[in-house]
Amino acid sequence: xxxxxxxxxxxxxxxxxxxxxxxxxxxxxxxxxxxxxxxxxxxxxxxxxxxxxxxxxxxxxxxxxxxxxxxxxxxxxxxxxxxxxxxxxxxxxxxxxxxxxxxxxxxxxxxxxxxxxxxxxxxxxxxxxxxxxxxxxxxxxxxxxxxxxxxxxxxxxxxxxxxxxxxxxxxxxxxxxxxxxxxxxx
Amino acid sequence: xxxxxxxxxxxxxxxxxxxxxxxxxxxxxxxxxxxxxxxxxxxxxxxxxxxxxxxxxxxxxxxxxxxxxxxxxxxxxxxxxxxxxxxxxxxxxxxxxxxxxxxxxxxxxxxxxxxxxxxxxxxxxxxxxxxxxxxxxxxxxxxxxxxxxxxxxxxxxxxxxxxxxxxxxxxxxxxxxxxxxxxxxx
Numbered sequence: 001x002x003x004x005x006x007x008x009x010x011x012x013x014x015x016x017x018x019x020x021x022x023x024x025x026x027x028x029x030x031x032x033x034x035x036x037x038x039x040x041x042x043x044x045x046x047x048x049x050x051x052x053x054x055x056x057x058x059x060x061x062x063x064x065x066x067x068x069x070x071x072x073x074x075x076x077x078x079x080x081x082x083x084x085x086x087x088x089x090x091x092x093x094x095x096x097x098x099x100x101x102x103x104x105x106x107x108x109x110x111x112x113x114x115x116x117x118x119x120x121x122x123x124x125x126x127x128x129x130x131x132x133x134x135x136x137x138x139x140x141x142x143x144x145x146x147x148x149x150x151x152x153x154x155x156x157x158x159x160x161x162x163x164x165x166x167x168x169x170x171x172x173x174x175x176x177x178x179x180x181x182x183x184x185x186x
Numbered sequence: 187x188x189x190x191x192x193x194x195x196x197x198x199x200x201x202x203x204x205x206x207x208x209x210x211x212x213x214x215x216x217x218x219x220x221x222x223x224x225x226x227x228x229x230x231x232x233x234x235x236x237x238x239x240x241x242x243x244x245x246x247x248x249x250x251x252x253x254x255x256x257x258x259x260x261x262x263x264x265x266x267x268x269x270x271x272x273x274x275x276x277x278x279x280x281x282x283x284x285x286x287x288x289x290x291x292x293x294x295x296x297x298x299x300x301x302x303x304x305x306x307x308x309x310x311x312x313x314x315x316x317x318x319x320x321x322x323x324x325x326x327x328x329x330x331x332x333x334x335x336x337x338x339x340x341x342x343x344x345x346x347x348x349x350x351x352x353x354x355x356x357x358x359x360x361x362x363x364x365x366x367x368x369x370x371x372x
Contacts, residue, residue: 010229010230011229011230011231011232012230012231012265013230013264013265016263016264017263017264017316020263020264020316021316021317021318024312024313024316024318025313025318028311028313028318028319031311031312031313031316031318032309032310032311032312033309033310033311033312034307034308034309034310035271035273035274035277035307035308035310035326036274036277036305036306036307036308037274037277037278037281037305037306038281038303038304038305038306039278039281039282039285039303039304039305039306040301040302040303040304041285041288041289041299041301041302041303043196043197043289044196044197044198044199044286044289045197045198045286045289045290046197046286047281047282047285047286047302049278049281049282051270051274051277051278054260054274056262056312057262061260061262063260063267064267065267067269067270067274069255069270069278069282071278071279071282071283071285071286072286073286074240074247074249076242076243076247077202077203077206078199078202078203078206079198079199081249081250081251083253084237084253084255085221086278086279086280086282086283086286086356086357087221087279087283087356087357087360088221088222088223088237088240088253088279089275089276089278089279089282089357090275090276090279090357090360091221091222091223091237092223092225092235092237092255092257092272092275093257093272093273093274093275093276093279094272094367095223095224095225095233095235096225096233096235096255096257096272096275097257097272097273098369099225099227099233099257100230100231100232100233100257100258100259100272102227103227103229103230103231104231113227115226115227116226116227116233117224117225117226117227118224118225118226119222119223119224119225120222120223120224120225121220121221121222122220122221122222122365123218123219123220124218124219124220124221124356125214125217125218125219126210126217126218126219126242127210127211127214127217128356128359129354129355129356130203130206130207130210130217131207131354132207132210132211132214132217133214137359137363138354138355138356138358138359139356139357139359139360139363139365140221140356140360140365141365141366142365142366142367142368143365143366143367143368144367144368144370145367145368145369145370146370146371146372147369147370147371147372148371148372149371155371158371159371162369162371166369168315168317168324169315169324170272170273170310170314170315170324170325170326171272171273171275171276171325172324172367173314173323173324173325174273174276174325174326174361175360175361175364175365175367176364176365176366176367177323177325177364178361178362178363178364179308179325179326179328179329179361179362180328180329180362181280181328181329181330181331181358181361181362182328182329182330182331183284183331183333183348183352184330184331184332184333185332185333185334185335185341185344185345185348186332186333186334
């Protein structure tokens, strides 16, 4: 029993995404994107970051608004907790990337979502970043994501949605595989 | 000529961090932290995430406030741009982590910072996430961070600050090295 209900609406314009895929297959140069942020130190461990422009489809793209983010360390680190910690931003990025992917794949598969909720948790041994034990890494030992999904779909179809979202997720790839980062001082 | 000016103040309580390092060296169990976020799908690729509690120093820690974040895809992806894209959250996390580290290391080395600004850019070939070319990864091909730092310090000391921040950065480690992520459906 495959449900193919054309009235399924998860708010994702799959037709536009399929058209984009076809267009970019013909013009791979337009698929080269550059994503950006700017960060300014405020005081202590507190910084203020902004996100606005990016490059893609062969040209600079400007948003109508600028997104702004404060980051800081919490009070237990003798900081002032002016914003989420940097590692929590990574968790937000990963959870939101998988969630957007679930909505897009569900639309493509004509499965109506009613609600999608995720909790995400990363384990960190602070002996790494504090330099206590050089065998302990600075980042997460591991990350667990739990989804609760209410949809007009069988459990196996919901599990397949989540699996396909992981397979196509940019942030899942960034976290699970190494990326080269160069840091320079102007 | 090493400057050891005790009036240096970058707003980082290095004494408290050193005391924490000593305490956690004696009690490594207290160094086991769990960082968290919760994410709820809104519509289309738009989601709303919150960050509040974490576990550390042997107990649940609750902040005085909840940090909230919208994530979405931009209009060129036929989305509504209700928030930064998930991959931009990763860039914010990386830039803010390195920036906090620079302030902490500068305080420890008694170097007065006047300003620290970073720009960060990640290259992405959308042929990956769109499934056009299976040889193209979903995430960033590479990330470049450029710091402009004004400080009472020689250029080589500033470069050493940035290098030490990278060495101790949780998010730098997360992005440059693989992390295990498990995704489950409740």
